[in-house]
Structures are given as structure tokens and as C-alpha cells.
Amino acid sequence: MLRAENLSFQIGGNRLIDNVSLNLLPGEFTMVLGPNGAGKSTLLKLLTGTETPQQGQVWYGDQLLTSIPLATQARQKAVLSQLLSLPFDLSVAEVVMMGRYPYFDLNPTHLDKQIADDCLEAVGMFSFRTRAFASLSGGEKQKVHLARVLAQLHRQPNDTSVKYLFLDEPISALDIHYQHQILSLVRELAAENMVVFVIVHDINLAFQYAQKVILMDQARIYGIGSADEVLTEAAIEAVFKLKPYFLTHPETGRRVMIC
């Protein structure tokens, strides 16, 4: 389990995260929603150790995140941030292989190459493996970075340890087919003893995929629970300043929102 207790974080007197506590369970697909500037990406940075809170602590299992050696963290935790450009001129295969860096010393093994290829295949990008990463479209870049984090958390058959996957708007550049393909894939991964924390803006995707929703507003958690519990008419009006209408999906019966 991931446990965050009373996290607060400010920059120059600006409170970006205000006394946030939460538990994230392995096996549970958590989606994080909220308006622009609510603090979603900042919360992700605090939960992954990219930023250090002025107040509060983050625990991975029974260990404080700050006490876990970075080499260990690199094998249990993967992060996809919103920034997709790279400072170097790398091929697609080389970008995905970055996800395997925690596992080899100088040269990737045959297994590392196989895992990288499999992850590219999983996101529909295997045929691009020799292309220059910089030459890809925005959506193609996003898929390659997804393959990189999948390669980083790839499990060996006897590995049952908890893994932690953090994705900041991973489908923002993807067409509707790949939005669903990637979220289905991530849901399958969550079921394999993985803590999954995914920031999205699409409320209907949360109704469809999320097992837990965290709705953020103004540096705090506005609501946490199932999508039906959290994404209510009152909450959406209060947080997004928009009146929603709810329909019922004709086949699945789940809630669908229109505005």
C-alpha cells in the first residue's frame, strides 16, 4: 500500500498541496481528476519523491519513501510525466530501453531487448523501433514513453512484489482507440499487485475505468471513493463550475456525463 500523511507543499508562499492524506492499494486503478491548477501533478511529484513536502510523509508499504535506496525505487516505481521531449537524439528503441536501465550494467541483455520489444508491441509502436524519437508525432511519442514505463515495471515470472505506476495525463495525445487500449492495459497491470495513479481530465473515462477516484480542487482532496460516489452532480458543479447531466450507458448501465 502507498500511504501519504498530511502532505503540504508550498512555493514562495503559494500553497500547491494543502494537508493531503490518502491510501492507495495495490490492485486498485486510481484516477485523479480536477480543474487546471488544482494540484494533481504536484501531488504526483510528492508521492513519487520528485518534490519533497515541507510537511507530511509518504510510505511505500512499511518504508518511508525517502529511506528507500534510489536503485530499489527504480525497480519498483515508474513515472510518466507530462513532459515528453528529450534532450538527446535517440531512437524509439533506445528510449524504451531507458526503462531497463535499472536492470543492467553496461549492455542490455537479450531479455531486456525482448521486454522492450514486447512493450513497444503492446502500445502498437514496434514497427517504429528504428525511427528517431524526435521525428514522431505527439501521440506516437506518448505511446513510446508509455512503453518505457511498462518496460521499467515488467515483472519476472517469480516477482510478486508491489509495483507503483504513476501516469500524468498519459492519453492526452492519443486517439480514441488507443485511449481505451492503454487504459485497458493499465487496468490489467493494476490487477497484478500494482498501485496505479493516473491523472486524466475525461470524467467518462473515470466512470468506465477507475476503481477509485480522487477529485482535487484548490490544493486539497475534494472527494475520494468510487466514481459514482465522488463524481456527483453537486461535486462537478462545485469544482468545475459546470452543470452536468447524467445518462445511463445502454449496454453496461454505467453512468455517462454530458454537459
Ligand SMILES: Nc1ncnc2c1ncn2[C@@H]1O[C@H](COP(=O)(O)OP(=O)(O)OP(=O)(O)O)[C@@H](O)[C@H]1O
Ligand atoms: N514552480 C512553481 N512555482 C509556483 N507555482 C507553481 C509551480 N509549479 C506549479 N505551480 C502552481 O501550482 C498549482 C498546481 O499546479 P499543478 O501542475 O499541480 O496543477 P494540475 O492540477 O496538475 O493542473 P493541470 O490540470 O493544468 O495540469 C498551479 O496553480 C501552478 O501554477
